[in-house]
Amino acid sequence: MVNMDENSCINLANVSIGYRGTPILEGINFSINRGDAIVLFGQNGSGKTTLFKTILRIIPPLHGNIIYQNNTPQRFGYVPQSQSLDEIYPFTALDIVLMGTFGQIKPFSFTPAKSRILAKQCLMDVGMLESKRKLFSELSGGQKQRVLIARALATNPNILLLDEPVAGIDVDAVKMIMELITMLHEKHHLTVMMITHESFSIPAWVNKKIHIKNNAAVVENAK
Numbered sequence: 001m002v003n004m005d006e007n008s009c010i011n012l013a014n015v016s017i018g019y020r021g022t023p024i025l026e027g028i029n030f031s032i033n034r035g036d037a038i039v040l041f042g043q044n045g046s047g048k049t050t051l052f053k054t055i056l057r058i059i060p061p062l063h064g065n066i067i068y069q070n071n072t073p074q075r076f077g078y079v080p081q082s083q084s085l086d087e088i089y090p091f092t093a094l095d096i097v098l099m100g101t102f103g104q105i106k107p108f109s110f111t112p113a114k115s116r117i118l119a120k121q122c123l124m125d126v127g128m129l130e131s132k133r134k135l136f137s138e139l140s141g142g143q144k145q146r147v148l149i150a151r152a153l154a155t156n157p158n159i160l161l162l163d164e165p166v167a168g169i170d171v172d173a174v175k176m177i178m179e180l181i182t183m184l185h186e187k188h189h190l191t192v193m194m195i196t197h198e199s200f201s202i203p204a205w206v207n208k209k210i211h212i213k214n215n216a217a218v219v220e221n222a223k
């Protein structure tokens with residue numbers, strides 16, 4: 001049974017996840033509470049992204065319940081793995097961040113000026129405003145991550161899910177991205193859940209660690 005206190009946002013109770021009826025992880029039980037900072041560990045292919053997609057309601061759970069508390073409606077910001085973005089299209093950094101505003105625009109309508117203002121504000125928040133006209137494909141790994149974080153911020157989230165935000169980038173860029181996530185968690189009060197393989201870069205403010213092994217998710221309270 002999961003703990004459902006007044007700070008709970010999302011509760012997973014005996015959840016199985018996977019594709020086309022075949023489970024990848026089973027018996028998942030944990031809560032995401034308001035203000036949590038959660039890190040998710042696990043080997044390649046163990047099901048971390050699948051768990052994110054299930055929490056984001058992109059795919060349904062195969063079994064069990066995910067309860068989304070209504071007291072604070074969840075607005076998700078999702079930062080996918082940067083290589084998951086197709087780079088054959090000539091999108092600029094600003095174009096990418098504007099995608100984050102599309103949920104607030106009616107289909108087939110022009111991008112309103114306020115969306116452009118919001119997108120530029122989000123680029124400024126991540127220190128990338130000066131690069132707004134640069135092609136996404138020509139940015140460094142760390143810059144791409146910052147643009148993808150800006151896109152997630154443009155959805156006005158209260159929960160940020162980041163899929164390997166520091167994978168494949170140099171040490172200085174890792175430090176910068178972690179400082180940015182720290183700022184979003186501590187100053188902007190975003191609940192944060194992130195996947196990482198880099199245990200050395202885990203910030204001190206993380207309060208929950210979830211280890212995925214042997215087709216199960218084991219929760220460790222870090223504080």
Ligand SMILES: Nc1ncnc2c1ncn2[C@@H]1O[C@H](COP(=O)(O)OP(=O)(O)OP(=O)(O)O)[C@@H](O)[C@H]1O
Nearest residue numbers: 019020024042043044045046047048049050051081
């Ligand atoms: N759309 C899909 N349909 C069927 N199987 C999938 C699909 N997406 C992923 N899988 C499979 O589900 C398993 C878990 O994949 P997932 O991407 O969740 O792992 P991961 O832990 O995030 O891996 P990585 O660390 O490499 O990103 C893998 O065996 C993968 O091949």
